[in-house]
Structure formats: structure tokens, C-alpha cells
Amino acid sequence: MQIGPVRVAPALVLAPMSGVTGSAFRRLIKRENPGCVGLVVSEFISVEALSRNNRRSLEMCRFSDEEKPIAIQIFGYDIDRMVTGARLAEESGADIVDINCGCPVPKVVKRGGGCELMRQSAHLARMLTAVRRSLTVPLTVKIRAGWDDGTRNAAEIARIAEECGVSMIAIHGRTCKQAYKGTVDWDIVRSVVESVKVPVVPSGDICSPESAFLARQAGAAALMIGRGALLNPWIFSEIELSGEKRQARKRTEVDVADVIEKYLVLLREELPDKAVIGRLKQFICQVTKGLRGGAAVRRDLCTTPGLPDFMEQLARWSDTVRSRTKMGPESLLWAGGSVDA
Template sequence: MTFIHPLKIGSVTIKNNLILAPMAGITDSPFRVLCLRGGAGLVCAEMVSAHALHYGNAKSGKMLQVNPKEHPVSMQVFGSDEQTIAEAVKNAESCGADIVDLNAGCPVKKINKAGAGCVLMKDEAKLARLLSAAVKSVAIPVTLKTRIALNHKEFLGARLAKLAEDCGAAAVTLHARAAADVHSGEPDVDALAKACAAVKIPVIGNGGVLNASRVKEFMEAGCQGVMIGRGAVGNPFIFQDICDELAGKTPTSKDPKKRLEIYLNLIEENIAFYGERIGINRSRKTAGYWIKDFPNAAQVRGVFVRLDALSDIRKLFAQTLAGL
């Protein structure tokens, strides 16, 4: 069985079937660019409120911006009424998104109180109306991201996948945990397999993907693609690592030198997108993921978090790399 291969999602064909998941506060444009360099076949933006877009919220509007370097990209929207969802997906299309995704799986209470996210799993008729409105509003492919269940009493994965197919969605991403589990526990591969067997559109498996073994497990269950979220946060090159593992090679990003080079790349992308002050500030938040596991890592990290200029950061990293 060939685990890594191109994947067709409606009219869009991506180079491979490893996909970056949408993650609030993480999958901004600089991070997406780096994940594409790190081997992702498709990157997904953090979810945007259809309601906020409807009322012209500037921050939400900026989240739809597409960097020419980040294609193919999927923009994810969330909302609770057909009109604003239709407007949001049109906005995403006009901003350059290749695919647009509807979120019906987020378990965050603030999102759920607004009638969006995983609460849509309780009202399949409403979910169908929202998804159909999105599909009818744009020429680009529309996908659905949801979960296999709200809790462990009733598994909905197969039924929701069929709903997505019937509404014209080009693919469905299923997080293989119940909404009640959030991000804990083992993914339910059997539930994924049932969903895959129920539809002809691609089912993309998501949840707990940290290595090649999980990718193989999801693909053997019938998934045509695999979405990676938290596993990419500290390593945007996890996609290439998995390809290397499946090919019997040693992943290169585990090397401290390679990791620091990737991190500098991310800092530079953040600065290009946000400006030097904000870009460096955002980069500091993930320093613990990157500057570790080599001699004097703690000291390097301590110096790094006090630097405010890219030139000084480049000098520190050059000195550190020379000593490794």
C-alpha cells in the first residue's frame, strides 16, 4: 500500500496527502508557509468567525489574507447562520483561498455558545443547511471538519461524512475523538474506518498524529489523507519527517542544527508578516520548542528572549550553530 500520494479534493489536487490542521492562534500565514516548506501537501488557516467578517472586523479580515507563497491553502470559517456563512466563504474565495472549510467540531465553549463548532453535530438539518449554503456560494471546493462523536454514547462519524457528501462537500475531515475528549485519549480508528466505508469523497483522518505509524494506521482504515495539528506545532517539518520514516530514512529535522535553521526561518517569516517588534514577540512564545536538546540550550534561550532585533538574533544563531 502506498501511504503518501497526491490527493484530489474537488477541483484541487495537492502534491501529497499530509495536511496541516487549522489551529487557533498557531496556523497563521508565516507558520503555514513554513509547513509547506516542511512537506505539507495542504495547509489550513486558523478558523475565522463568519459573524465577525459580516460586521467588518479588521482582525478577522486580515486572517483571510493569503501569501502567494502559501498555496495550496484552505481557509476555515465557523458560524451559525446561512447568510453569514455564504458571505464568509465568498470572502475567503476572493482573498485567494484554494479550498474553504466549515468547522463543525470545535469544542470550545465560546464557539459553542454562539451556535457554532461541535454543537452543530446535534442539529444535522442545520449543519446540512450551512454546508449547502457554503457549497452553492463558491466555485472552489468546500470541505467539512467535524468529529466522530459528541460523546461516547453515539458515534456520528459515518452519518456526518454521508451528510457532507450529500451536501456537495469535496471531502470531510474527521477528528477521531469525541468532542468531549477534546485532545486527550487514543483516536478511534474503527469509527474512522466506518466513515470511510460510508462515502466516496475523501475522508481525512485527524487526531493524535505524531508519527508515521499513526499515518499508516489511518490510511489502512481507509482514509485518503491525514491531518496533523499539535504534532506540527514544535516541528513544521513533521510532514517531511513522516515521508522520510515511511521511506526508511532518518528524519533530518531532529538534528539541532537543522532545527535552529528552521526556527530562524520562522522568525524571518513572522517579521515579514507582522513587522519586527510583533514578529519577534510571537516567535518568543515557541522558543521552548526549538531551542532545546543541545549544549547550552537554556543559555541560548535566555539570551534570545531578550533580543529585539533580527540582526542580533541572526548573530546569536550563527554563533550557536558554529558551536554545535
């Protein structure tokens, strides 16, 4: 996929996930899927905070070379602040600036940001035009199917965005009211693909080579994967390899223990202990799903307060898992899992 001058190859994108896709997670996923992640997107960053030079928000714009190409996603309502935020994102070296038009969280929507922008198309058009003019890098948007069942206006919003100079449209095929419930509306995704010339990237429930195949059938220029990467950090390679009709290697308990430990190291490089433990527990709760004994691992690790105790528990579990490996490969098979809402 080509987004202006930015080549996204392979056409697989790590979705923006607030509280998840910080630099540590982006690096983890890129390292675990060498050559198989074409683009990563940051967590959404408030332009209200960014334009007031909030330290944490400025830090969220940072990334390392190995994460490139990278899109920085911003959210907000006020056009001047959006322009300032977009410029700061570009100045941080982002390859792409993305505007969030899909967040359903009440705190965001009540202030006019996220999916509320899909209900205010005239304001959105002014905002996109102003931000587009202020940037030299490509501008993209991430939208939803619409506000609710009665307003599935993704195709209309996509056309407006294209007219305003947006270079790619990602669409989560659920409405704002659905949040993460129910199923993705692939007809809406298809209607967006048919409405615009710019690349369209579907998001939602792509968590296996099979679901990737269905998404491609809807005309996807690339696929965006979010929760599937928490559940299965090797999903990008598995989808990429399945395209080449090659078998992905079997994942084992040891792989899971290893990836948790690698994430811990990366998180500790950039976050305070409290945030490290929060993000790690969130990861463990997903990545151990389908693992034999996974429920016990989640119970033991995710109820341990304080980083030192947590690290001790993790090391104990990793040792157990590794010594079990020596006893025979039968104990290693991973049963697979499914995406939780």
C-alpha cells in the same frame, strides 16, 4: 488525493490551528518541506467578524502564491453570515472553503459554531446546502468523533455532509468533551471512511512516520498534521521520505536555531511585535522539546519580555549553538520528542 478539481499531492495536509497557522507558519512549513505539503489550511476565521468586514479577519484570508493550494476555514452558526463568509473566502482566491464543525472552545460552541453543529444536524444540512450553492470552489468540513462518549455520530454527520455536496471530510478522532485529552478513536475514523465516498482525512496525533502508517491503515485519503508540525517542522518530509523508504536526514540544534530565526523573519513581515513574540514563544516551547539543553532554552527565551531583548537572547543562543557545532558532531544530535496535549 483529489478534492473536486484540486489535486492534493502529496496527500499530506497542514491542519488548521488557531493562533498558529497564519501565513508565516504556512510558508515556513512549506519551505522546510519542499514538495512534501499537499495542502495548507488557514486558522479558523469567524464569519461574524468576516461578514462585518473586520480588518483582522479579512487579513487572515490573505495568502501568497507559494501557499497554494490552500483551504480557508470559517466558523459560525448563522447561515446567511456563513454564506457571506464563504464567498469572501472564495473571493480571496482560496482553492477550498472549509467549515469548522469540530472546535470545542466554549466561546465558539455556545454561539452554535464548531462542534455544536454536530448536535444540530438539520441546521448543519441547511447551512452546508446554502454554502455549497454559493461557491464555485470545493466545500469541505472538519468534524470530530462526536459530542461526547454517548454521541459519537461522526459517520452520520459525514453522510449528511456528503449528501449536501461536501467534497472532503477531515475528522479529528476525539470527542468535543475530550478536547485534546485521551486517545484518537481510530474505529470512528474507519467508520467514517466506510460511510462515505468522498475522501476522508484523519487528524490527531500523527507525529511520526509510524503514526502516519497507522492512520493510513484506517483508510485515510490523506493525513492531516497539526501539533506535530510545531514539534517537528520537518515532519512532512520525514513522512513522505519514509514512504519512499529513504532516510530523513538527522536534525541538529543548528537546524532548530535556523528554523526559529526563519520563522521570526516571516512573522515580522505580517504581525505586530507583541503577536510575533507570542507566536515565536509558542513555537520555541514545542520545537526545542527533546533538544539537549532545551529546557534552559525555553526558560531563557520564553521568559524574555519585549521583542528587542528576545531577539538578542535568540541571537546569543544561536551563536552558542553554531560555535558548538564546530567542536564536534556528537553535540548535535536531536533526541526527538512527543506531541504535548
